[in-house]
Structure formats: C-alpha cells, structure tokens
Amino acid sequence: MGVGAAAWAVQGGVWPREQAADQAPNRTEWRIADRAFTERVVRQCHIEYGAPRALSAPADGLLELLVADGAAVKKGDIIARYAIDTLESEERSLAADIESLRSRIAFKSGPYRTETEAIWQIERETQEGSRARIRAKLEEMERLEANGQIAPQRLEETRLRLEEADAEYARLSHQRTLDRAQMKLDIGQMEHDLTVAEARLEDIGREKDRSALAAPENGVVIWRDPQLAEAGGGELRRGTPIASLVTPGRYGAVVRFGDSDMGVIEGATVSVGFEDGRQPVRAEIVSKRLVDDPIEQKRGRYAYDVAIVFKGDETMLHSQALCSFSRPVATPSAAIPASALRFQSGRVYAMKLEDGKTGLVELELGEVADGYVRVLAGLKSGDIVVE
Incomplete structure (x- = not known):
C-alpha cells in the first residue's frame, strides 16, 4: 500500500x-x-529554545562562572573566566625583563659605544705618539752610532723598544676589532631576547583574552551542567560544551529526517501544533545538518537534522508538539x-x-x-x- x-x-x-x-x-x-x-511529512517533536548559540570551554583549566543561569547578557559581556594568577605573575616578570633589556640595549648601543670609541681613539693616538717619538729617537741614535758617539748596544735597545711599541699598537688594533664584534654580538643577543620576551608577553595577552569567555551576541545564558552552575565553575577540558546562549521568545526543535523525506523538506512550509488546543504556529527552517553516522552511510542511508524556530511563550518550552512540513506538488x-x-x-x-x-x-x-x-x-x- x-x-x-x-x-x-x-x-x-x-x-x-x-x-x-x-x-x-x-x-x-x-x-x-x-x-x-500537497506533500506533507509530520513528526513528533520536543520544543526547546530556538537555534541556541552553543558555547564551549576555550581551553583546559579551572573556569569560574561569572553570571547566573538564565541571566540576560549583552554582546561582549564576560560570562566566565579562567584562573590567571600564574599568567599575571609571568606577565609582571616579563614586563620587568623587557624594561631592563631595553635599557641595556639603549646603553650598549648609545653611551657605552660612544665612550668606548673615545677611549680607543685616545689609546690609539697615545700609541701612535709614543711610536713616533721612539722612531725619531732611533733615527738620531743611528746617526750618532755611525759617528761613533754612542755604543751599539744602546741603539739595539731603542730598536727593541720600537718593535715592542709596534707590537702593542697591533695588539690594540686587534683588540678594538674583537671588542666591536663582541659589542655587536651582545646587542644582537639582547635584541633577540627582547623579541622573544615581547612575543611571549603578547601570547600571555592572548591567553588572558582566551581565558575570558565573552557573550558573542545578546541573549540569555543557559548553563548546560546544573552542578557546574551551582558550584560556580570547575575544571574543564577544552571544547567541552558549557552553555547555550538563547533569544527570549524564540523557540524551536530539531527534527530528524531520512533521504526520502528531504525532497519535501526543501522549501517546505512548517507549522507546529500543540496538544492543548492552541492554534498551530508558523515556523521556519534555520539549518540542515547531515548526521555523522558512518555505519549507516556505508549502507547508503543518510539522515539529516533539521532545525526550526518560531516565536512563542514560555509555556511552550519543553512541551511535545507535532511539527508538520508541507510543500505543494x-x-x-x-x-x-x-x-x-x-x-x-x-x-x-x-x-x-x-x-x-x-x-x-x-x-x-x-x-x-x-x-x-x-x-x-x-x-x-x-x-x-x-x-
């Protein structure tokens, strides 16, 4: 039949x-x-809040609930927050480290570099003056030695002094090159440490933002777990559903259909009838979602959850109704x-x-x-x- x-x-x-x-x-x-x-499909349905906005725990940790169950909130209101004492302690420590690093970089790349260069310049000029005097003295002693006026050993002593002065000047030049490289390396390391510290400070800021769960839109908060709501919070895993954000006066249901009925559902007129004799109310389809059932899908059978919403009053909440979907042939x-x-x-x-x-x-x-x-x-x- x-x-x-x-x-x-x-x-x-x-x-x-x-x-x-x-x-x-x-x-x-x-x-x-x-x-x-007219094609028609009728299902028994359970009335809940219409198209609730699901809220989940954004991270692992101890979450404190800041509003009561059923509280009306506005978009952006903080409704729950994670414990952030450890984050704030690290944030203060990092802020101090960053300030110290910035001061040290400014000193190393500013006054320290300027004054060190000035000291090096003085030492270089002193060394060059000393070498010039020894060289002039050596030339005079060579003239005197040629005339037999001084002993040869005194000439040799002066030559040795000039060689030592030249060696010291060369050592000072290499030391200046090494010190410049070391200064550049020190400044580079501090700048790297500063970048890492600033990045971590930004991460902490983001973690603190994530630690605060804000209402994504205006609505009423309905906590999923009564025990969690009564305790004012608890330890949660990331992704755990914790609440629904609902719109007052908007009710609905989720009705499941097989493939064979979806041809009627597409573009259907929806009405919801109640057993207490009140007039049926018009509803609208707000979403269709494929049910994730790999076993049935391997058998070629697919199911869909269809969400509907309608305007109503609190007496409709948690009641049973007949949801009718109809479409003219x-x-x-x-x-x-x-x-x-x-x-x-x-x-x-x-x-x-x-x-x-x-x-x-x-x-x-x-x-x-x-x-x-x-x-x-x-x-x-x-x-x-x-x-």
Whole structure:
C-alpha cells in the first residue's frame, strides 16, 4: 500500500462521493482528472529554545562562572573566566625583563659605544705618539752610532723598544676589532631576547583574552551542567560544551529526517501544533545538518537534522508538539476518488473501463486531498474507472 493510501486509511476510510454525469444501474463511472496535491511529512517533536548559540570551554583549566543561569547578557559581556594568577605573575616578570633589556640595549648601543670609541681613539693616538717619538729617537741614535758617539748596544735597545711599541699598537688594533664584534654580538643577543620576551608577553595577552569567555551576541545564558552552575565553575577540558546562549521568545526543535523525506523538506512550509488546543504556529527552517553516522552511510542511508524556530511563550518550552512540513506538488497530478479504490492482499487496485470492458489495474498512490488520492502509477488523466 502506498504512503497516501495508508494515510487516508488511518483517517477512517470515509470520503465524499462525487456522482458521474452518466451512470448505469448499480455502477458509477469516474473520469480521472488532474488535481493539486500537497506533500506533507509530520513528526513528533520536543520544543526547546530556538537555534541556541552553543558555547564551549576555550581551553583546559579551572573556569569560574561569572553570571547566573538564565541571566540576560549583552554582546561582549564576560560570562566566565579562567584562573590567571600564574599568567599575571609571568606577565609582571616579563614586563620587568623587557624594561631592563631595553635599557641595556639603549646603553650598549648609545653611551657605552660612544665612550668606548673615545677611549680607543685616545689609546690609539697615545700609541701612535709614543711610536713616533721612539722612531725619531732611533733615527738620531743611528746617526750618532755611525759617528761613533754612542755604543751599539744602546741603539739595539731603542730598536727593541720600537718593535715592542709596534707590537702593542697591533695588539690594540686587534683588540678594538674583537671588542666591536663582541659589542655587536651582545646587542644582537639582547635584541633577540627582547623579541622573544615581547612575543611571549603578547601570547600571555592572548591567553588572558582566551581565558575570558565573552557573550558573542545578546541573549540569555543557559548553563548546560546544573552542578557546574551551582558550584560556580570547575575544571574543564577544552571544547567541552558549557552553555547555550538563547533569544527570549524564540523557540524551536530539531527534527530528524531520512533521504526520502528531504525532497519535501526543501522549501517546505512548517507549522507546529500543540496538544492543548492552541492554534498551530508558523515556523521556519534555520539549518540542515547531515548526521555523522558512518555505519549507516556505508549502507547508503543518510539522515539529516533539521532545525526550526518560531516565536512563542514560555509555556511552550519543553512541551511535545507535532511539527508538520508541507510543500505543494509542482504540477497537478492524476487523481482518483478514494471510493473507487479496491484492496486485495495489501495491494491497491481500481476497475478500469476501456472499450466497454472492465479490468483491474494495480495502482501506486501518493498524497490525499479532499477525498481524492494522487495516482503515481497505473492510471492517467482521462482514464475511466468504475466504482
């Protein structure tokens, strides 16, 4: 039996009858004609807050809840915060280190370098003056020694003094080169340490920002775990769902459908009916999500969670309802009166009249509307059936 046949059978099998223009005794003939139909899928659904914004723990650690369950908050309000004593201690230490490094770099690359260069210049000029005097004295002693006026050993002593002065001047030149390289290396190391410290300080700032959980939009905070809310916080793992941010007056449900129903869901009109006799309310679809079920998907079966929202009042929260999804069939379809159907062994037939002869044809049926059933296969518009 088709879905439509089952539907009208459940409704009691009582349908209005429509008399044909020409009829023979004990027989009514019906001409199959096109009619408009609506596809409909109905599900039992549980009403919760509509389209809640899920909030999760941003990091591992001890999280303190700063607002009560059901508190109204504005976008940007801090609703929870991690313990940050250790971070703040490290932040203070790093700030002091950074200030010290900046002062040392400024000193090394400024006054220290200037004064050291000045000292080196004085030493160089002193060394050059001393060497010039010894060299002049040596020239004078060479002249005197050539005239036999001084002993040769005194000339040799002066030569040795000049060689020592030259060696000291060379040593001082190499020492200046080495000191400059060492100064450059020291400044480079301090600048590297400063960069690392500043980067870590920025990281701490970001960690502190992440430690504070802010409301992403206006709404009401509903904590997921009553025990956590009662305790005012606790140890949490990163990614743990902790709260929902909901909009007052907005309610909804999540309804699961298989592949076969999704053709109706796309673009459907949605209504939500309640058991207390109140008028059904219009709802809208806000999201469709494929259910992650690898086992069923390997079998070629897919399911989807469809979220709907609607405006309502607090009496609807946590109640049971019927969620109806309906969509008009794109084009009118062949329709047969329900009274012209025959059932046998779980199958549906109709008595077709053709060329003055009648015979049973098996039907595939669809939706029901105003006492008529949509014919998916077995008959077409213009065919005549006999009741």
